[in-house]
Amino acid sequence: MMKEPIAIAMDLGGTKIKLGLVQGGKVLAMTQMDAYSDQGLRGRLPYIRLTIDSLLEENKLAAPQLGGVGVSIPGIVDSVQKRVLSIDKKFGDAPEIDFTAWAREAWGLPIILENDARAALVGEWQYGNGKGVNNVVLMTLGTGVGTSAVIEGKLLRGKHFQAGILGGHFTINVAGRLCNCGNVGCVEVEAASWSIEDKVKAHPNYTKSLLRVEPKIDFAALFRWAEEKDALAQQLRDESLDVWAACAINLIHAYDPEVLLVGGGIMASGAYIIPYLQEKINQLAWTPWGKVEVKPASSFNSAALLGAGYLVLHQN
Secondary structure, eight states, X not given: OOOOOEEEEEEEOSSEEEEEEEETTEEEEEEEEEOOGGGOSGGGHHHHHHHHHHHHHHTXXXXXXXXXXXXXXXXXXXXXXXXXEEOSSTTTTGGGOOHHHHHHHHHSOOEEEEXXXXXHHHHHHXXXXXXXXXXXXXXXXXXXXXXXXXXXXXEOOOXXXXXXXXXXXXXXXXXXXXXXXXXXXBHHHHSSHHHHHHHHHHSTTGGGSGGGGOSSOOHHHHHHHHHTTOHHHHHHHHHHHHHHHHHHHHHHHHHOOSEXXXXXXXXXXXXXXXXXXXXXXXXXXXXXXXXXXXXXXXXXXXXXXXXXXXXXXXXX
């Protein structure tokens, strides 16, 4: 039986760019570099190409063994035309880049382009904690809040490539703050890494809280001081948990999954987050057929690479 071709896989994150060689659900080699995403993507492309070329050389791989290039990137992505349609803050020049021409010129290979949360879900669905489940949603808690859905064994994209991925912009507080997207009271502006420091510092009890000694206020600090019984940290931790629970319930009501996967950088506190979400979903989600199971994403460090690699060979 012939081995399937190897895919060049890229996960273009806002902080780190992960690059790898993927085959059959395994990452054969992986490295990463700083993204400098606020400076755009075009300036990083030569470094990405050099790094991939080094990986290929180190692993003694040539063009005939390669099936294509898979790219996972934040934003609204036209996976048919291989274009970024809209992206928020990170890699602002990405909509101007001809990814197809770049991959052809660099390696003589076809390319697939997919939203990062969708790529991560494909990785989990095919190889991780979503394996064997044909109705599954993913919620990633990190710099933002990413979401995606597989329904009846099909990756949800929609007519304009927005379906499933905008869960971080569900309105959960009509009297809330203005979000980066222009909406009010989104999940992200209420509880995401990019917004939490401003929320903490704007609170009237901030000066009485031990959070004031933190050089950078993030969820790691919030959860740590909450364990130390700091009143403001406990309050905002619990508010954030309720925001994520509301997002999860909206995802369940919208997409009817059997399993909800939760991943992202904030999941260092997953031992606290997962049981909380499961309890809230059991209490509040309208699922007369039974209970949606909440699971941590199993291979989140590499899920988007695995998903991008899968999509190179299996357009879903």
